[in-house]
Amino acid sequence: MSARLLGLALLATVLLAVPRTGGAASQFDVLLDRADAVRSSDPASFQKRLAQLNALIAQASPAQRDRLAYLNAYSQAYAGHFDVAIAQAQRLIETTEDVSLQYRAGALIVNSHAAMRQFVEGLRQLEQMLPLADKVGDPDLRQQGLAVAAVLYNQIGQYELGLRYADQILAAPTSGRAECYAGMLKLEASLHLGVLGEEDAPVMQVIERCRVQHEAVWTNLSRAILARKWAARGERRKAAALLQEHAAEVAATRYPRLIGEIESLQAEFMLAEGDVDGAERHARASIAQSSGMANSLPLVMAHRTLYDIAARRNDPVAALHHYRNYAESDKAYLNDVKARELSYQIVRQETLQKNQQIELLNRRNEVLELEKRVDRAAARNTQLIAALLATLLAFIGYFAYKTKRMQMSFRRLAETDALTGISNRHHFTRQAEEALAFCARSGQDVGLIMFDLDHFKQINDLYGHVTGDFVLRQVAQACRACCRRNDRIGRIGGEEFAILLIGADLAAATRMAQVCCEKIAAVDTQGSGHTFGVSASFGVTTASLSGYDLTRLLSHADGMLYCSKREGRNRVSVYCAGQPEEGAELARTA
Incomplete structure (x- = not known):
């Protein structure tokens, strides 16, 4: 359940580019564009149009078939069939000559691996995808690839890299939506790096950008960061009021990760303010939303809140029960954090070894080329020596005698003071x-x-x-x-x-x-x-x-x-x- 929801969230928020078609478009291209445009906003319409396109595949050109293959892979990922989606997208990368499609398919594979928590494979695919960015002509598509990198690096805890890619998008955003999700990714990375700053204005700007773009998930994730800031300053009532004000909007997203996080934060804030009943209600709501995500931090904090509540009520049986749940979820979360860090280190080491091997091969090739040049030069020199040897042998006696006399003369001249006859x-x-x-x-x-x-x-x-x-x-x-x-x-x-x-x-x-x-x-x-x-x-x-x-x-x-x-x-x-x-x-x- 959690893998599918995570995958859908990534697909819906990052991979929404519709490639531009230039010139007069055929009917099949029109159908492709329409299906591409509604694939996340209207899943039912997307499936209907996709079925229509698959029925007309005999009329498609090779380039159109490649686009359709991408949409079919996307459909499998949206349905939660990530293994099938990865196989289809990988096949498309290997067969198509369209760099933009290779880039989109690579991003789809990265997100699918991330949804299944296969971070090593996702990072490996990301290493192959990012070098294509400079070859992609569509700026929107190029920035979505950078967003995929930022999302994945934030997800595995490499927030410096996540911040770097978010800043690259914000340096020249291609749309208001790009400003929204890149701004949110930057806030998330900055929060974990401890460089968010004291001012609320940057967070408020991201919230407003996402609100204008009707991106409820990103908007409320940004509000959660603002609430954390306020709570850290001791303004917990203000933080709880902010989250409560937009509770209906959060519930309407039906996104468990967001709902679970907001409910968990509400529980923390209310317990800190002494509202034990309200804290318990929100903690149980967070657990209900996060039950399918055993490795999530909101689930850990919700169990911790229930344990603290039971301890305050002097209920040792409930406290023991909730503490066990807290300890198990905390251990699972920490193990997951370690696994994500290990995934990054594994891929980083593989990349380093690969670069070293490439450098070694380049050096070996240079040595081989030099050896060939030396061999060719040696062959030419051998021929010249053979030609000159007979001539040299004829005059060697004369020149040896002459040279010896000259050497002795030069040596005397070089070593002796001409006037006095002693050493110079x-x-x-x-x-x-x-x-x-x-x-x-x-x-x-x-x-x-x-x-x-x-x-x-x-x-x-x-x-x-x-x-x-x-x-x-x-x-x-x-x-x-x-x-x-x-x-x-x-x-x-x-x-x-x-x-x-x-x-x-x-x-x-x-x-x-x-x-x-x-x-x-x-x-x-x-x-x-x-x-x-x-x-x-x-x-x-x-x-x-x-x-x-x-x-x-x-x-x-x-x-x-x-x-x-x-x-x-x-x-x-x-x-x-x-x-x-x-x-x-x-x-x-x-």
């Missing part, structure tokens, strides 16, 4: 970093010496750049002669040089710097055609003081070099632990 800055840096990394791993200390020729600019200015180049070569030769096999020396600037001493501690590095300082001072400049003295300022540090980072080592040594400059040149300054990089005051002169 780039090569020195690379060698130094490799050596530092090795020493860091093996725990060896490393010394770094930096020195800069004193007054070199004056030498260039007084004697010319040729003489300056001569001095640079002599200095490089003198210092390289002092280095061990594993030491690294390089020219890192115009007249600036650096020496990396592997395995040398601070004392050894300082001694090496002093030796180099003396060697430079002993350089004979007569070969340049001029006689003058040459000297250099030195800065020394070690990895044990500055760490194994080359940049930091160079920075500390450079600071000591300029310390030597400030202290009078032609000397060696050594970095001390904890000393600022430019702190000459802590340096000690060797």
